[in-house]
Amino acid sequence: MPVTESYDRQVPLVAVVDGNDLNRKQVANALISFYRVVQYSDADQALNGLRKEAPEVALVDDQTPGGGGYHLVRAMRWDRGLATVPVILTSSQDERSVAAMVKGCGANVLLSKPYRRSKLIITVSKLLNRQVEESWAKLPPRPRAALNDTISVFNSISDAIDNGEGVDYRLVNDACTPLVEAIENNEFKSILGGVRDHDNYTFAHSLKIATLLSLFGKIIGLKYHDQLLLAGGGLLHDVGKMTIPHEILNKPGRLLADEFEVMKRHVPATLAVLEVNDSIPKGAIIIAAQHHEKLDGTGYPKGLKGRELNELARMSSIVDVFGALTDRRAYKPPMPAEQALGIMTDQMSAYLDQNLLKMFKSMMLDAVQDV
Ligand SMILES: [Fe+2]
Ligand SMILES: [Fe+2]
Known part of the structure; x- marks a missing residue:
């Protein structure tokens, strides 16, 4: 069924930032049935793109070229339009060794690679729900x-x-x-x-x-x-x-x-x-x-x-x-x-x-x- 523009805007946007083409495409493919997905292979390029349309959730790989994932997340936290966007940082490093870096840059969740497709979807979904549930306070x-x-x-x-x-x-x-x-x-x-x-x-x-x-x-x-x-x-x-x-x-x-x-x-x-x-x-x-x-x-x-x-x-x-x-x-x-x-x-x-x-x-x- 063709989707209208107004419908498109209602479907949450998820940004996938990863320099590894294969990884990035796999992640995007897993998410595409549920969300709109925008992909970036470079951190600087990603920051510019995210500023144009802030996603509801961003997945950022720590090894992304163009300054790296931590740098990108830190820059997002200083940007008024992106400061509150929930970020999932993906990393192949040992969980304990990157925990402080994840916290320090302001990412919300660490997803250690390799992870299951279902875990990816559940993690994204939980962050989206958190945003919606926070909006109920008003x-x-x-x-x-x-x-x-x-x-x-x-x-x-x-x-x-x-x-x-x-x-x-x-x-x-x-x-x-x-x-x-x-x-x-x-x-x-x-x-x-x-x-x-x-x-x-x-x-x-x-x-x-x-x-x-x-x-x-x-x-x-x-x-x-x-x-x-x-x-x-x-x-x-x-x-x-x-x-x-x-x-x-x-x-x-x-x-x-x-x-x-x-x-x-x-x-x-x-x-x-x-x-x-x-x-x-x-x-x-x-x-x-x-x-x-x-x-x-x-x-x-x-x-x-x-x-x-x-x-x-x-x-x-x-x-x-x-x-x-x-x-x-x-x-x-x-x-x-x-x-x-x-x-x-x-x-x-x-x-x-x-x-x-x-x-x-x-x-x-x-x-x-x-x-
Ligand atoms: Fe029902
Ligand atoms: Fe039913």
């Missing part, structure tokens, strides 16, 4: 608390999954409380805006679904307690995606049939995490279990249809489809809300509840643009 108290509390509970769930533990639903409820309060006070746009550029896709998508699902609940007249349940269920609905390989989860373009089978496993994986504890409310389990089911029975994992799908399942599949269409991914621009709603009405009438969709549509057109 938001009003409720949206700020909603973002900070949900990311911290999401990170704790990620640790729990790694350790084979379950989810403590009290923490999810607590984290969703400022979210529902922000919705009550019409401040939810700050949450959607605040999470839009977060680089943890599963978190960004889940918080968006939590927000829109809870807002949907308010619009159809549900009480606070049910709105809170919709927010909690939305936040948890895809946590099993944390177990899906990065390459499949973030694959640019269409998944092959066998890759799609792997992707579908995120539903039982989510349920396995949620069912470790019996404290997870039934409604949240339904949202997780049935958000990919379709009214005509062509959904997954069970192929449920018609009356087998209750209101909660129908609402969550509408919100999830809308979320997926309007999410920004490295390989596709976000679809405008009106276009997504048009497709959902014209092409998905066999499997989305059209009455609920009408309500959702007017809610989105009234309340939210370009989410």
